[in-house]
Amino acid sequence: EIVMTQSPATLSVSPGERATLSCRASQSVRSNLAWYQQKPGQAPRLLMYGASTRATGIPARFSGSGSGTEFTLTISSLQSEDFAVYYCQHYNDWLTFGGGTKVEIK
Amino acid sequence: QVQLQQSGPGLVTPSQTLSLTCAISGDSVSSNSAAWTWIRQSPSRGLEWLGRTYYRSKWSTNYALSMQSRMTITPDTSKNQFSLQLNSVTPEDSAVYYCARDRCSGGDNCYLAYYDFWGQGTLVTVSS
Numbered sequence: 211e212i213v214m215t216q217s218p219a220t221l222s223v224s225p226g227e228r229a230t231l232s233c234r235a236s237q238s239v240r241s242n243l244a245w246y247q248q249k250p251g252q253a254p255r256l257l258m259y260g261a262s263t264r265a266t267g268i269p270a271r272f273s274g275s276g277s278g279t280e281f282t283l284t285i286s287s288l289q290s291e292d293f294a295v296y297y298c299q300h301y302n303d304w305l306t307f308g309g310g311t312k313v314e315i316k
Numbered sequence: 317q318v319q320l321q322q323s324g325p326g327l328v329t330p331s332q333t334l335s336l337t338c339a340i341s342g343d344s345v346s347s348n349s350a351a352w353t354w355i356r357q358s359p360s361r362g363l364e365w366l367g368r369t370y371y372r373s374k375w376s377t378n379y380a381l382s383m384q385s386r387m388t389i390t391p392d393t394s395k396n397q398f399s400l401q402l403n404s405v406t407p408e409d410s411a412v413y414y415c416a417r418d419r420c421s422g423g424d425n426c427y428l429a430y431y432d433f434w435g436q437g438t439l440v441t442v443s444s
Contacts, residue, residue, distance in 0.1 A: 242429075244429075244430035244431075246431075252437075253414055253416075253434035253435065253437050254363070254414075254431070254434060255434075256430060256431060256432045259419075259430040259432075265432060297363060299430065299431075301427070301428050301429045301430060303427075304428060305365055305428045306365075307362055307364075307365075309362055310362070
């Protein structure tokens, strides 16, 4: 099973600042990676798939990059609605989710 | 817009059967470009894929290895929904259960992919 490791576990950021979240796979998943945002009491929301393609309706301040084993989700200028938990998920020959990064207000 | 509406009890007695249903609107359970999936989330296990069903000239169902002995996912074309049954539950099965649409690729192979629409979630507690 491919293990997805996210870092940091918690990221404290001020509104308007840039946030960079990392996701590492224990072996290559090519570009078969998705990112989700989850707020308390809600289901995860798809942000990105194919490592760098924004899902429908996702603002341009969200961007994804990487391939193989190293991936990054960047939020260019944090808005109040962006404070949440973010998960990565690979789908390269099965799937697993990462443990999440909580983005909190600094 | 696709919407998934979950229903089912939030409290299940140990050793009994957990049953949840996911009603689909805006798409079809028989879609040839999606699969219909159950995922659960708990503090101890995180997000855990449980299984899915999909139609590509015939119905197929896949289960997580840890679940396949006691899980059944069933499509219902007449109601455009799909259901989850998990037998012999224990407190370790307590979690928030989600249904979701998998935009699987590969035509008839329906390779696992990502989840673009989710149900609202059902908190299931296994307790006597």
